[in-house]
Amino acid sequence: xxxxxxVIIGAGPAGLTAGLYxxxxxxxxxxxxxxxxxxxxxxTDWIENYPGFPEGISGYDLAEKMKKQAEDLGLEIDTAEVxxxxxTDETKEIILKDRTVKAKAVIIAxxxxxxxxxxGEDKYMGKGISFCAxxxxxxxxxxxxxxxxGGDTAVQExxxxxxxxxxxxxxxxxxxxxxxxxxxxxxxxxxxxxxxWDTVATGVDGFFxxxxxxxxxxxxxxASTIKAxxxxxxxxxxxxxxxxxxxxxxxxxxxxxxDAKMQTxxxxxxxxxxxxxxxLRQVSTAVxxxxxxxxxxxxxxxxx
Ligand code: NAP
Numbered sequence: 068x069x070x071x072x073x074v075i076i077g078a079g080p081a082g083l084t085a086g087l088y089x090x091x092x093x094x095x096x097x098x099x100x101x102x103x104x105x106x107x108x109x110x111t112d113w114i115e116n117y118p119g120f121p122e123g124i125s126g127y128d129l130a131e132k133m134k135k136q137a138e139d140l141g142l143e144i145d146t147a148e149v150x151x152x153x154x155t156d157e158t159k160e161i162i163l164k165d166r167t168v169k170a171k172a173v174i175i176a177x178x179x180x181x182x183x184x185x186x187g188e189d190k191y192m193g194k195g196i197s198f199c200a201x202x203x204x205x206x207x208x209x210x211x212x213x214x215x216x217g218g219d220t221a222v223q224e225x226x227x228x229x230x231x232x233x234x235x236x237x238x239x240x241x242x243x244x245x246x247x248x249x250x251x252x253x254x255x256x257x258x259x260x261x262x263x264w265d266t267v268a269t270g271v272d273g274f275f276x277x278x279x280x281x282x283x284x285x286x287x288x289x290a291s292t293i294k295a296x297x298x299x300x301x302x303x304x305x306x307x308x309x310x311x312x313x314x315x316x317x318x319x320x321x322x323x324x325x326d327a328k329m330q331t332x333x334x335x336x337x338x339x340x341x342x343x344x345x346x347l348r349q350v351s352t353a354v355x356x357x358x359x360x361x362x363x364x365x366x367x368x369x370x371x
């Protein structure tokens with residue numbers, strides 16, 4: 068006996084889209100989310116590469132729209148953190164703190180979270196170090212901040228920070244950015260941003276808050292301190308797979324391996340979105356993954 072046809076883990080764009088498709092297919096589906104539905108986009112100030120919104124849309128608003136659309140179709144969303152998974156039998160068990168949910172199929176869409184550098188993130192979190200410009204940029208009005216990273220997130224959010232901060236140092240370990248060219252153009256054109264190339268952060272100075280970020284030039288080995296009131300870290304993401312613990316195959320980085328149908332190494336278990344080993348992590352690709360995963364789960368259940 069199963070409780071549900073399908074359990075989806077994670078309510079980011081991938082999970083919400085899978086939920087939308089499963090609800091439209093009239094599957095008995097439960098979406099589990101440990102925090103607020105929306106995933107990483109709820110802390111993204113502005114999304115302008117998701118088709119259909121030519122002016123762009125705030126990540127929060129897009130997440131709300133996705134959630135409403137799925138719920139209006141009857142999707143049940145429950146706030147619960149998955150502890151572990153048991154996929155040894157055909158019936159899949161999703162173990163929560165207070166109960167175990169049984170399902171015929173599972174979609175893991177638990178996303179990813181920011182990678183830390185180990186420069187005092189835990190000590191200074193909320194006291195000057197942040198991973199979220201949307202949440203914390205207003206605290207740095209007319210102040211100086213350091214942003215670390217060279218990818219889409221660092222470059223996009225550094226530009227956003229200039230709406231508040233008087234100066235943003237963008238510290239990157241190479242002399243070339245990884246970010247999309249359009250984001251680079253905006254950052255290079257912004258005279259509040261100063262690029263600090265070939266440089267890594269080694270620590271932060273401060274007592275109650277941050278007073279400076281210690282850096283080292285990787286070519287010259289020269290160490291120095293950038294005087295700053297805040298430090299935003301955007302050096303990539305790690306998969307949110309603590310609860311997976313070997314239940315499905317992952318790559319060396321812990322991202323879940325799935326095929327073109329989003330099928331993982333376990334029949335009836337699918338992966339979608341940022342948690343998947345994928346060449347591109349965008350809202351549009353997460354949405355596509357979610358749709359494919361839901362249809363694949365439906366076919367899997369029909370053939371049981
Ligand atoms: P990312 O693309 O993996 O970039 C991480 C950046 O951090 C890279 O520049 C990397 O340097 C640097 N880095 C990594 N480890 C470091 C370390 N230990 N010390 C110093 N620097 C380090 O991560 P992301 O920018 O968070 O983006 C994640 C995903 O979301 C990507 O797929 C991205 O395309 C997507 N995203 C898209 C948008 C958009 O389309 N507007 C916005 C945000 C995110 P190297 O370049 O030297 O490797």
